[in-house]
Amino acid sequence: MKNILKIAVEAIATLSLIALLGLVAAFAFTLLALLPANASEGTATRYLPPTAIYTLAAAKPLEEITIEVLSTVVEAVDYSKMTTRDLRPMARDRHVPKWNKLNKQALVEALSA
Numbered sequence: 001m002k003n004i005l006k007i008a009v010e011a012i013a014t015l016s017l018i019a020l021l022g023l024v025a026a027f028a029f030t031l032l033a034l035l036p037a038n039a040s041e042g043t044a045t046r047y048l049p050p051t052a053i054y055t056l057a058a059a060k061p062l063e064e065i066t067i068e069v070l071s072t073v074v075e076a077v078d079y080s081k082m083t084t085r086d087l088r089p090m091a092r093d094r095h096v097p098k099w100n101k102l103n104k105q106a107l108v109e110a111l112s113a
Contacts, residue, residue: 079108087111 079087087107091099096110 077111079111 084104084107087104088099088102091102091107091110094111096102096107099107099110102110
């Protein structure tokens with residue numbers, strides 16, 4: 001009987017701590033939501049998701065990181081080297097009209113535009 005009582009007390013203590021941590025986290029997020037959008041007059045703050053904050057630990061300015069990301073996204077794709085079977089799903093995803101009836105040259109022109 002003492003073991004069951006001990007387990008019950010430990011379970012209640014653990015649940016209480018979890019609930020307390022949840023309240024502290026909710027209070028912290030509420031305080032963060034109340035912060036002003038501008039840190040000072042004329043300077044806008046930038047919103048960074050929590051995962052981005054950890055990746056910015058290396059001492060790089062945000063502008064350099066943004067430029068790196070944009071330069072990796074923009075890549076030229078040579079559609080003429082692809083087959084019609086590869087081009088049609090891409091045209092469908094980009095909402096090209098009548099994508100399933102276009103020949104390879106028309107698909108290349110539509111995707112390149």
